[in-house]
Amino acid sequence: MRFRLTVFNERGGLSAVTLEAPSEAAAVQQASAQGASVISVHADRLSRLRIGRRRSRFALLGFSQELLALLRAGVGLVESIETLAEKEENDASRLVLERILQALRSGKPLSSALEAMAEVFPPLYVAAVRASERSGNLVESLSRFVHYRAQVEAATKKALTALVYPVLLLGVGALVTLFLLAYVVPRFSRIFEDRMADVPLLTQLLIGWGNALNAHPWLAGLGIAAALAAAAAGVTRPGAKRLALRALARVPRVGARLRLLQLARMYRTLGMLLRSGIPIVQALGMTRELMQGSSLPAYDRACARIREGVAISIAFADAQLTTPVAARMLRVGEQTGNMGGMMENLAELFDEDNARALEIFSRAFEPVLMALIGLVIGSIVVLMYLPIFDLASNIP
Secondary structure (H helix, E strand, O other): OEEEEEEEOOOOOEEEEEEEOOOHHHHHHHHHHOOOEEEEEEEOHHHHHHHHHHOOOOOHHHHHHHHHHHHHOOOOHHHHHHHHHHHOOOHHHHHHHHHHHHHHHOOOOHHHHHHOOOOOOOHHHHHHHHHHHHHOOHHHHHHHHHHHHHHHHHHHHHHHHHHHHHHHHHHHHHHHHHHHHHHHHHHHHHHHOOOHHHOOHHHHHHHHHHHHHHHOHHHHHHHHHHHHHHHHHHHHOHHHHHHHHHHHHOOHHHHHHHHHHHHHHHHHHHHHHHHOOOOHHHHHHHHHHHOOOOHHHHHHHHHHHHHOOOOHHHHHHHOOOOOHHHHHHHHHHHHHOOHHHHHHHHHHHHHHHHHHHHHHHHHHHHHHHHHHHHHHHHHHHHHHHHHHHHHHHOOO
16 A cells, blocks of 8 residues: 655654555554655555555465465564565565564564554464464464354355355345346336226236336345445445344354354454463453354353353353253363363354355255245246136137
């Protein structure tokens, strides 16, 4: 991203400088490293729009996998980052890697370099790296994070794959219905122009809708655009997501599945952080952002009790953040001292349970959806042909 800075240079004058940097903070640091004092900084909006269209987001999982492979091969940390920067073709990603290199060469630890770019590296990642710096095992920490992200992405892909066919089927059905109403029905209606009084009421309503769509196609286009915009807003805006989740949570079976999905994310994240050597209280605070709806107050109550010295299994069970199986497994984890590994096992168990339920729902919902679409299309066809049959039966 391009930033415009007003700086006070070494010669004692003000000047305007344009820099390419992944963030505003990075642009300020880059200018300061050149010996300039930054007076003001702002993003170039036109440049941001132009670059945003052609570049992709920083591939955190790919970066971690490649860095892990280099470190396992015996390459040093600085040399590994240099190698990744040299082979990187994306300008924005290369800038991120160059900022990391600059920080490492100045003597800063890797965690500090990553923390300075919070818009690229999430707090979970930075905390895992910082914990590995204390234990001296960055390879193991990166391996855990790669495994963690791979599991999260695999669970997400399973859910999206199960929803692709129903969404595609619903879209095709809607297009066919729209075509029948806007194109076929108005042409059929010409047959009934002279005898509209003899046409059934439902057919008259259908003809009215079809003629309206045919006469004002822009209304249909505007409605479709509004629906797509609403769907996009629901996917991208956190507020819309929260409202949708609250509405779905009121549905008995769906709400239970959403709760189990939150628990899986919570346990997987806590397990990864605990195995990375992060204390339980700090890990609980970092995982809080994953909880939503009614689970958030319960999670806060459990965290407060754990800070007071109550066992994790008891605090989670009292806050209803477990299942009977999970509560027993947590107790075993406390007894064996392997709470991190036990939480990861619980997350996998919940994900498998959700995957089975989603597959069953998909298999049952697809035939029902096909039947509903067929019923709608068939009703349109029948309503248009019934008056023709009546007219034919009245012909002597």
